[in-house]
Amino acid sequence: MAPRATPADYIRLARPMQWAKGAFVLVGPVYGRAITSVESAIPVLCAFLAFGLASSACYVHNDIRDREADRAHPRKRNRPIAAGRIRIGPAYLYSVVLAALAALAILPVPGGSIHLWSRELLGACVGLYVLNVLAYSSFLKHKIVADVMSLSLGFVLRVLGGCAAVGVEPSSWLLNVTFFVSMFLAFGKRLGERRTLGQGAAAARGVHSIYTDDLLRMAVVVTGVATLITYAIYVQDQAQYYTKGFNLLWITMLPATYCLLRAMVKVEVGEYDDPTELALRDRPFQAAAAVFGLLSLGLILIFRMHAWR
16 A cells, blocks of 8 residues: 655655756846845746746656656655655646646736736746646657757746846846756756666666767766856956956856866766756855855946946
């Protein structure tokens, strides 16, 4: 007889730790300098909740589809559905409830032409995100490169959703950095899986029968370098706003470079099989990421205040 599901099982099934990826909705409003008060932050919070709840609904759907493959994975086999603690029927209902809550989270965002159709555009981004995840779960995850591009599109849609919520037009560099860094994370995850699972990687994720270590290692390096170059171009373009003796925004290149290179090393040696897991557990990485965030936010606020004078 299967063990009875507990509230903790349902919380775990929703994977709230993955909501950290929703931080990408903040990027556009922060760099676009659109958050000027608590009131202006509410639409961004709504976007964060909408994407978080939508992602949880998709995770449940994905775990239902992948329950057999997950049982062959040393870590994923402990997921509530794969382990048999949550039955398929209640899991489907849970997914629908989470999706409905995601739709409700969008409602407080202002809509209509006066607000540049913020609510409607955010809803479209969340809807496209769900369709993209469903397409990934159904067939794209079995296609090399397309699987990673689909995952990366999910991050780009989060950025677009955050911009839509506050009526900010996303810049090309912002979309490029998001796209490249998310591809870096996805390729890094696949390389990490091969490091930790070895010959069993293909059983846990079928696309590993096509990917090779050398190909994934090259893809991680290429997308990591592309991310740094794209961000460096942004830093150079912003020199007119942040120069006091020299371009102070350049300082943020240091923690950004450290984070990417440390992620490469940790995934390469097999210490983590997912860069997202590294971000949640690796203290040096977290410290560098915090320094990058604080420096970026501090410089934006200081120079914006200076511009107001």
